Amino acid sequence: MSLLDDLRAAVGTAQVLTEGDLSAYELDWRKRYRGKALAVVRPGSTAEVAAVVRACARHGASLVPQGGNTGLVGASVPDDSGRQVLLSTQRLQRIRAIDTANLTITVEAGCVLQTVQDAAAAKDLLFPLSLAAEGSCTIGGNLATNAGGTQVLRYGNARELCLGLEVVTADGEVWDGLSGLRKDNTGYDLRDLYIGSEGTLGVITAATLRLYPRPVARMTALAALPSMDAAVALLLRAQARLAASLTGFEVMNQFSLDLVRKHFPQLPQPLPASPWTVLMEASDHESEAHARALFEALLEQAFEDGVITDAAVAESLEQSKALWHLRESIPLAQAEEGLNIKHDISVPVSRIPAFVASTDAALEAHLPGVRLVDFGHLGDGNLHYNVQAPAGVPGAAFLAEHEAQVNRIVYDAVMAHGGSISAEHGVGMLKREELAQRKSAVALGLMRSIKQALDPHGRFNPGRLLVP
Amino acid sequence: MSLLDDLRAAVGTAQVLTEGDLSAYELDWRKRYRGKALAVVRPGSTAEVAAVVRACARHGASLVPQGGNTGLVGASVPDDSGRQVLLSTQRLQRIRAIDTANLTITVEAGCVLQTVQDAAAAKDLLFPLSLAAEGSCTIGGNLATNAGGTQVLRYGNARELCLGLEVVTADGEVWDGLSGLRKDNTGYDLRDLYIGSEGTLGVITAATLRLYPRPVARMTALAALPSMDAAVALLLRAQARLAASLTGFEVMNQFSLDLVRKHFPQLPQPLPASPWTVLMEASDHESEAHARALFEALLEQAFEDGVITDAAVAESLEQSKALWHLRESIPLAQAEEGLNIKHDISVPVSRIPAFVASTDAALEAHLPGVRLVDFGHLGDGNLHYNVQAPAGVPGAAFLAEHEAQVNRIVYDAVMAHGGSISAEHGVGMLKREELAQRKSAVALGLMRSIKQALDPHGRFNPGRLLVP
Numbered sequence: 031m032s033l034l035d036d037l038r039a040a041v042g043t044a045q046v047l048t049e050g051d052l053s054a055y056e057l058d059w060r061k062r063y064r065g066k067a068l069a070v071v072r073p074g075s076t077a078e079v080a081a082v083v084r085a086c087a088r089h090g091a092s093l094v095p096q097g098g099n100t101g102l103v104g105a106s107v108p109d110d111s112g113r114q115v116l117l118s119t120q121r122l123q124r125i126r127a128i129d130t131a132n133l134t135i136t137v138e139a140g141c142v143l144q145t146v147q148d149a150a151a152a153k154d155l156l157f158p159l160s161l162a163a164e165g166s167c168t169i170g171g172n173l174a175t176n177a178g179g180t181q182v183l184r185y186g187n188a189r190e191l192c193l194g195l196e197v198v199t200a201d202g203e204v205w206d207g208l209s210g211l212r213k214d215n216t217g218y219d220l221r222d223l224y225i226g227s228e229g230t231l232g233v234i235t236a237a238t239l240r241l242y243p244r245p246v247a248r249m250t251a252l253a254a255l256p257s258m259d260a261a262v263a264l265l266l267r268a269q270a271r272l273a274a275s276l277t278g279f280e281v282m283n284q285f286s287l288d289l290v291r292k293h294f295p296q297l298p299q300p301l302p303a304s305p306w307t308v309l310m311e312a313s314d315h316e317s318e319a320h321a322r323a324l325f326e327a328l329l330e331q332a333f334e335d336g337v338i339t340d341a342a343v344a345e346s347l348e349q350s351k352a353l354w355h356l357r358e359s360i361p362l363a364q365a366e367e368g369l370n371i372k373h374d375i376s377v378p379v380s381r382i383p384a385f386v387a388s389t390d391a392a393l394e395a396h397l398p399g400v401r402l403v404d405f406g407h408l409g410d411g412n413l414h415y416n417v418q419a420p421a422g423v424p425g426a427a428f429l430a431e432h433e434a435q436v437n438r439i440v441y442d443a444v445m446a447h448g449g450s451i452s453a454e455h456g457v458g459m460l461k462r463e464e465l466a467q468r469k470s471a472v473a474l475g476l477m478r479s480i481k482q483a484l485d486p487h488g489r490f491n492p493g494r495l496l497v498p
Numbered sequence: 499m500s501l502l503d504d505l506r507a508a509v510g511t512a513q514v515l516t517e518g519d520l521s522a523y524e525l526d527w528r529k530r531y532r533g534k535a536l537a538v539v540r541p542g543s544t545a546e547v548a549a550v551v552r553a554c555a556r557h558g559a560s561l562v563p564q565g566g567n568t569g570l571v572g573a574s575v576p577d578d579s580g581r582q583v584l585l586s587t588q589r590l591q592r593i594r595a596i597d598t599a600n601l602t603i604t605v606e607a608g609c610v611l612q613t614v615q616d617a618a619a620a621k622d623l624l625f626p627l628s629l630a631a632e633g634s635c636t637i638g639g640n641l642a643t644n645a646g647g648t649q650v651l652r653y654g655n656a657r658e659l660c661l662g663l664e665v666v667t668a669d670g671e672v673w674d675g676l677s678g679l680r681k682d683n684t685g686y687d688l689r690d691l692y693i694g695s696e697g698t699l700g701v702i703t704a705a706t707l708r709l710y711p712r713p714v715a716r717m718t719a720l721a722a723l724p725s726m727d728a729a730v731a732l733l734l735r736a737q738a739r740l741a742a743s744l745t746g747f748e749v750m751n752q753f754s755l756d757l758v759r760k761h762f763p764q765l766p767q768p769l770p771a772s773p774w775t776v777l778m779e780a781s782d783h784e785s786e787a788h789a790r791a792l793f794e795a796l797l798e799q800a801f802e803d804g805v806i807t808d809a810a811v812a813e814s815l816e817q818s819k820a821l822w823h824l825r826e827s828i829p830l831a832q833a834e835e836g837l838n839i840k841h842d843i844s845v846p847v848s849r850i851p852a853f854v855a856s857t858d859a860a861l862e863a864h865l866p867g868v869r870l871v872d873f874g875h876l877g878d879g880n881l882h883y884n885v886q887a888p889a890g891v892p893g894a895a896f897l898a899e900h901e902a903q904v905n906r907i908v909y910d911a912v913m914a915h916g917g918s919i920s921a922e923h924g925v926g927m928l929k930r931e932e933l934a935q936r937k938s939a940v941a942l943g944l945m946r947s948i949k950q951a952l953d954p955h956g957r958f959n960p961g962r963l964l965v966p
Contacts, residue, residue: 131847450682450684
């Protein structure tokens with residue numbers, strides 16, 4: 031029996047796609063990687079996923095797990111050999127259980143993030159993971175990449191929101207680790223090994239996730255700041271005064287907002303231009319009045335002390351959404367401006383000002399006139415530090431000529447400041463060579479040992495994360 | 499050269515102990531396991547730890563890492579062969595760095611937990627890990643066992659408090675993973691694999707830990723409740739109203755407090771006897787007045803709704819300490835009462851009432867008159883569900899006759915309710931056979947693969963956690 035026949039036996043003929051336009055599965059989100067699968071296979075249950083894995087094992091084929099295919103590093107599309115099986119989790123869509131007294135929800139891997147958020151909200155609870163692709167990314171993908179987003183400061187990454195997993199292993203067995211436990215010290219932490227492994231160790235088929243009581247009020251503000259030092263100072267004040275009520279702390283440089291103003295002039299920008307702008311959010315479990323009083327006291331004191339030069343507090347949910355919309359429009363605005371060189375980096379929060387100052391200077395020295403779209407999750411030490419061609423220089427030409435040099439300057443600075451070359455997007459195809467250069471030999475050796483132990487035949491997503 | 503000579507060359511003759519009373523190293527905290535080491539070796543630096551590991555590798559010897567030797571499952575003492583090397587981390591005591599803007603502290607493994615708490619407090623910051631042995635347990639041991647304690651509800655276990663590790667591997671290499679990053683998606687989660695591995699995969703030599711702003715006020719109260727259902731209801735109300743300000747939620751049954759009353763009559767018990775008593779703690783970043791208003795409103799509403807039948811709010815730090823002292827005296831009181839059969843279990847919070855009701859009933863049916871010392875961290879679904887002989891029956895005889903039967907009844911119930919047989923204490927020697935029976939074959943197989951991958955010669959703490 032051929033592999034295709036085996037796959038059809040595993041999931042039914044209708045769920046083995048080999049013809050027509052499969053680019054939704056074979057082309058990555060950023061359109062940098064286009065592969066060709068032997069087949070796109072869409073199992074409808076965990077048992078079917080296991081059957082697919084066993085079929086691939088029998089035929090010596092490798093497989094690429096895929097959720098919403100919204101990843102940014104090329105980890106979820108097949109290579110161009112035409113021999114890999116693309117395993118889509120799209121049909122694993124059940125919400126298996128919500129336990130409102132345990133504050134947990136158990137969902138299958140193909141559930142779209144927003145669906146999980148909505149299911150929690152329907153019980154007056156919060157699932158806090160939130161990111162730009164939430165309308166199409168899946169929980170399985172969120173966990174496979176340990177997704178970050180805008181609420182990490184308070185609630186952690188996807189890793190911290192997951193209590194248990196169900197995984198199909200390289201042997202085609204099912205590990206049922208769907209625990210709803212907050213404490214369980216019975217052996218090695220298998221859960222966290224699969225989280226963030228980008229589909230290279232197993233296929234996540236379901237997860238038990240943490241829920242939280244929903245805040246009763248949210249406050250959002252923009253603040254204008256003279257320097258990155260001031261932004262870090264504001265963050266520390268906000269953490270001390272608001273503690274866990276501080277749920278968002280985003281930073282944007284002036285050029286980021288200039289691009290938004292240029293390409294989306296209809297979006298109001300309530301503050302005058304300033305070197306840095308912070309979007310700050312607090313969530314409150316008492317009342318809107320309580321939240322506002324705390325928030326305004328914090329901003330007034332910061333203004334008096336010269337930490338901020340101006341601020342605008344949203345007076346309504348509409349205004350709050352408009353402030354977030356500004357922030358979320360930066361990636362779109364920079365795309366309108368032309369290709370750029372993206373970085374998703376982190377350094378300790380305390381090192382952010384020095385990192386930005388020295389890297390800005392090094393880039394300007396080597397590439398005069400270069401423009402920096404610098405924004406991100408300052409509360410997590412995570413910047414999307416993107417490098418745009420000088421005004422008038424076509425993006426494609428700039429990339430072709432300078433991408434390697436720019437990456438070297440930026441990543442050298444990241445390493446010098448004790449940082450990471452991939453804060454929240456992962457490695458995939460895009461950064462595997464960079465990782466091989468930048469990660470210590472000891473860490474890479476340990477990672478290879480683990481890959482060999484859990485996927486000895488290299489069937490799961492080969493060539494992603496680790497260079498073959 | 500003999501192994502002892504090699505060890506002396508690695509750390510200096512004075513730090514290789516072979517004579518005199520070594521019971522502080524060879525006898526476990528609960529006095530259940532007494533071993534005999536070839537030598538107790540006390541390296542003074544990470545490089546010396548690596549040299550010890552390499553010396554053991556050259557001579558085919560195994561080693562047992564040990565911190566404060568306060569573990570409760572026999573994972574940190576040598577076997578009785580006289581051939582294992584006991585590697586004490588006691589001399590790795592440096593606080594390497596405190597970064598107040600990044601809210602992190604980097605410490606060596608042998609730092610006593612309380613020393614780390616104090617170092618944070620000296621900077622007006624909080625290191626929230628807190629447990630009974632904090633005056634003598636070490637950070638290395640806390641991480642190797644993924645310690646829990648009384649603040650897990652708000653801040654998580656030791657795992658959630660750790661951002662980075664330094665580890666000596668089985669090859670005697672040093673993995674420098676001392677990251678102060680809140681986001682780093684560059685490969686497999688080595689950190690969380692070593693955390694909770696009980697010294698069986700490597701030796702943790704240092705860690706970078708999260709710090710938090712210190713609360714400005716703390717409120718503590720006891721509440722009397724008619725049932726465990728009411729206790730869970732109070733927990734959910736407290737979580738919704740106080741959110742992250744709720745930092746402690748401990749439960750105690752009447753017999754626990756009766757034992758305290760009997761053996762420590764000098765300790766005031768402010769509430770009348772009731773089936774269950776909750777110790778609740780809130781931490782506030784605004785003011786004492788704010789904390790008190792919220793806390794009292796919550797308790798008053800719960801009283802009006804019949805969730806609680808009485809409450810006592812501490813009016814001072816002294817009174818607060820006295821309430822905690824009551825809770826902390828339970829283990830001592832039960833020791834005074836005689837030997838008992840201890841369990842450190844967890845189930846989903848929602849299942850706690852059914853677990854307690856059915857397990858109490860099953861034990862009473864099989865062992866009429868049996869007495870249950872039931873207390874623990876209800877907010878985490880973690881109970882110390884301890885079984886004491888019927889009144890008048892000697893503890894030792896009861897244990898000899900019934901320990902296996904009691905464990906079977908309790909652990910069967912734990913499994914039936916989706917729980918864990920070791921919530922926060924780990925496995926070690928004490929529960930390795932139970933784990934081998936209770937954990938799924940798939941999970942055990944994955945754990946063995948990982949052990950084989952990272953410690954192929956079985957040098958680190960052999961026979962702990964996994965049955966050889």
